[in-house]
Amino acid sequence: MGSMAVLxxxxxxxxxxxxxxxxxxAILRPWVTAVAPTNNATDVPITNPxxxxxxxxxxxxxxxxxxxxxxxxxxxxxxxxxxxxxTKRIATFTPATNTILVPFTVYTATVTGATSNTxxxxxxxxxxxTFTTGVGLASIDQVSKP
Numbered sequence: 616m617g618s619m620a621v622l623x624x625x626x627x628x629x630x631x632x633x634x635x636x637x638x639x640x641a642i643l644r645p646w647v648t649a650v651a652p653t654n655n656a657t658d659v660p661i662t663n664p665x666x667x668x669x670x671x672x673x674x675x676x677x678x679x680x681x682x683x684x685x686x687x688x689x690x691x692x693x694x695x696x697x698x699x700x701x702t703k704r705i706a707t708f709t710p711a712t713n714t715i716l717v718p719f720t721v722y723t724a725t726v727t728g729a730t731s732n733t734x735x736x737x738x739x740x741x742x743x744x745t746f747t748t749g750v751g752l753a754s755i756d757q758v759s760k761p
Contacts, residue, residue, distance in 0.1 A: 642734050642736060643671075643736075644731070644736045644737065644738055644739045645670050645671050645672050645674060645729065645730075645731045645734075645736065645737075645738055646670070646671045646738060646739075646742075647668050647669065647670060647671075647726060647738065647742040648669050648670065648671050649667075649668075649669040650667065650668050650669070650724065650742075650744050651665050651666065651667045652664070652665070652666070652746040653744075653746075654744040654745065654746070655744075655745060655746070655747075656746040656747070657746070657747045657749065658747075658748075658749035659716075659722075659746045659747065659748045659749060659751075660716075660748070660749065660751040661715050661716040661717070661718055661748050661749070661750070661751035662715055662716075662751050663710075664710070664716060664748075665707070666685055666707065666708040666709075666710075666724055667705055667706065667707045667708070668683065668705070668706045668724070668726050668729075668742065669704055669705050669706075670704050670705075670706070670729065670738075671704075672704065672731055672732070672733060673702070673703035673704055673731070673732040673733060674699060674703055674704065674706065674729050674730065674731060674732055675729075675730045675731070675732045675735075676699060677697045677699070677706055677726075677729055679728075680727075680728045681727065681728035681729045681730055681737070682725070682726070682727050682728060683697040683706055683708050683724070683725070683726050683729070684708075684724070684725050685708055685710070685722055685723070685724050685725075686722065686723055686725075687716075687717060687720050687721065687722050687723070688721065688723075689717070689720065690717065690720075693710050693711075693714060693716065693722070694710065694711040694714060695708050695709050695710040695711050695714065696708075696709055696711070697709075703732055706726070706729070708724065716748045716751075717748065718748055718749065718750050718751065719747065719748060719749070719750075720747065720748050721745055721746075721747050722745065722746055722747070722748065723743060723744070723745050724743070724744050724745070724746070725741055725742070725743045726738065726741065726742045727741040727742075
């Protein structure tokens with residue numbers, strides 16, 4: 616019991632600055648709070664899929680060393696772009712124009728290095744999730760005419 620009290624006290628001391636007000640470097644890193652499609656989702660549309668990552672706080676633009684990628688093991692990275700919504704909390708990956716995902720294929724979405732717009736701190740680890748496409752219907756303009 617005595618050693619537990621010593622450990623608790625040592626942990627508290629380690630969290631204080633010289634004024635005893637707490638660790639001034641203990642600013643939390645941002646994290647991913649939700650994704651779409653959800654992890655392990657199935658029947659994701661092959662045309663115009665909604666692929667998003669929602670963050671715990673406002674984020675800086677996802678460029679440079681910060682990335683949001685979508686890839687399949689068979690075909691590699693899907694060409695596309697990433698934009699933040701007006702709240703700067705939701706990043707959306709949009710496949711390039713005329714890009715259709717392959718039916719019945721597992722895709723892996725990965726967010727790395729995304730940085731807080733407020734603190735400049737990046738997410739600690741890459742956030743990775745998978746989803747599987749279904750058949751999906753092509754839009755009328757994608758169907759060839761006889």
